[in-house]
Amino acid sequence: MRRGDAEHQQADWVGIHERICQMLVTIRSPTLLSLQQAGCIQSQLVKAELIEMCRLVAQSKLSEGKHQEALPAAQFCLRCSKDVHGPRSVQMVPAYLLLAEANMGMGNLAWAAELLSQAEWAALKSSDHAVHQRLHRCLGRLHTATGNLEAALFNFANDIYFASEEYGLDSTVTRGGYFLMANVYAKLGGLPIVRSLYSEVAQTWHCHLTKLLDTHVQNVQSPDTGLEPYDEAQRVELDKMLRTMLEFEQNDSRKDSAQIALVAHCLAMLWFLAGDSLKALGFGNTALQASQLIPNHDLTEPIQGLLQLLHTVC
């Protein structure tokens, strides 16, 4: 029990407290100033800042898969949001979603479901596409975890619809929905749909990463703007997604070399941008082997270009 407490405390500390401790002091300890109106406004501002910080921390912990550590930040985010916006407001939705996701990750599905229905209630009157998109994605994840696959498909379909409205058909957010939907179809045994959904996801990311790589190479030649395209959390998430797709293709009976080359090339570019040449080299070689199986494949040249770039770095 003691050990558990210590773990909990540790999670709390690395999760959020080390960052917000100082700010808490200002809003928790009443001073003469804080009781006046000006002080009230200031403490509201601090709270708003706190909400944003907790949201970011919780999000990145979730992306890294550290659900336990995400929990305190998400909880605090919810509490602050409630203070600032009131328990029924639309602004509560992101906080509910974060907490639900953290709980889902830890296996507390019933509690996650409870939180999500609160979020649904709060989002009811909102016409904000982004809010509905995130809500449906969370619900889809929950239904996937509970095995209610039909409901999951319904939610991911809505997720994709709202994402397309908000960010566009080809955005990476929309493709995230495609990936999640594909995973549900994989469980339902709809392999052709999985293949075609994965191929859409891979194409969009390939396009995106190629652009990032181009700007990166240009910036190296004129090193003024040190551009960091992805933070750690996003990279972890993307890496996981691309690996899932690569594994699927490699284990698939069809062995679609073009698709393998595409996904492996994505991974190679991702790790090159992250500065891990060794991993990039590994995926680059996989991509090259796959693309060479197809005569005159479009990708062979860019893959070889990347490998050359890697050899000069190494």
Place this chain on the structure above:
Amino acid sequence: MNSAVKQRQHSGPFLPEIPSKNNNKGRKSTQHSRRKQQKEFLPPGSDKSAEVLSKAEISLFRNSLKQNICVELLQEGFHRSFSELFLLLRSDQQRRAEEEFESDELPLEQQWDKLETLRRYLSRAEQAENTCSWTLVCDQRLFLAQFFSSPEDGWLCSYFYHSCADRERGGRSRPATEARACLAEVYLQLGDLQAARQQADQCLQQAGDEGWVDSSGRPLRLRALRALSSVYSRLADAPLEAEDHSEALRLLHRGHSIATESEDKKLEFDALLRLGLAYQSAGDHDTAKQLFNTCMQICGSLHDAEGLGKSYKAMSKSIESEGNTQKTLECLEKLVDICRDNGLKRNLADAFLCLGNTYFTMREYSRASEFFLQGYEVSCELGDVALLQKAQVLVGTSRARSLFGKFSADVESCSPAALKRLISWKETRGRQEVGSDSTGSDAASAWC
């Protein structure tokens, strides 16, 4: 309570319907019918849904039609259809935003029947694509193109014809070839002759000797030939206008030979007539006359009186240009007979005026005025004011001319009889009505 229920059933809805101008009502009712449709499709065992609505069912009411259709497509795994539909709805929005005048037509995303048809056929096409049944894919797209046949959906119509015809796989199938024939006709209507020619040529090439027919049983090859022949005829308009006769004749000859190949006699007639008229304007009346003769033969076999009339009129013009008045008159009289026998009133009026004109140029003014008058009468029956006024002017001119000679002779002669005629004419003039002069005025009748 039972009686109350009964009464309600009889008197329709309890509250009167409130007509509303905004589109919300339409949208709701379409969603309602959609839900009803869904229920009809439910298997008989699933009565449970009638008691407790599922989340998905509730969302059918709450969400927009567009969202419901999109979600349905995605849920069933038709993500390519979803993307296509989504982009089409976007371009509909853009198209409407760019339009200067607000149209009465609802946005595409609010029209249930159109969205539902799109959903159904796009998903069928995608399913066929997944099983590599390329012809089936094209069939669905061709259906969609033909479904959007009303003028305000023209953009969707050509979009789907193109999406059928321009496919990498299945682009040489029967439906894709039919789409090309349709595109040729669409472009012809739009006046984009080059595009029409390209489509018709490609359709011909693909149809080859396959013996394909379209949805209504017409051979595709002949449809393409027809479109192509019209394209060449219309391409000749510009050189004809610029009096570049050799180029115009080249194009029209091409059009004619294609028309002959098309086995469509009416089309062949049209091409021949245009060719004849082109020779006429180039001054080659012999060739023109030969062609008009062939035109008459074709019309005879087709029992096409109107075509026959056109041929005779064209023929008379050529004969007249050669200066053979007698033959011109014969030809025009024949034309009058044809028009009268077949009840072609407009052509009859026209024929009378032509005949009048010919007599007029022969300086036989009273004969001319007779025919102009007949032309006037027919145009009165037609109620065509423009034609009627033209005829009036002609009658007036010819009658004035016919009186003029005798009038001046009387003025010059100074005999008492002549003076008397002049005075009597002067007194009655102005009270005469057109058409009643033969009985109205002694003087005028004496001159005539």
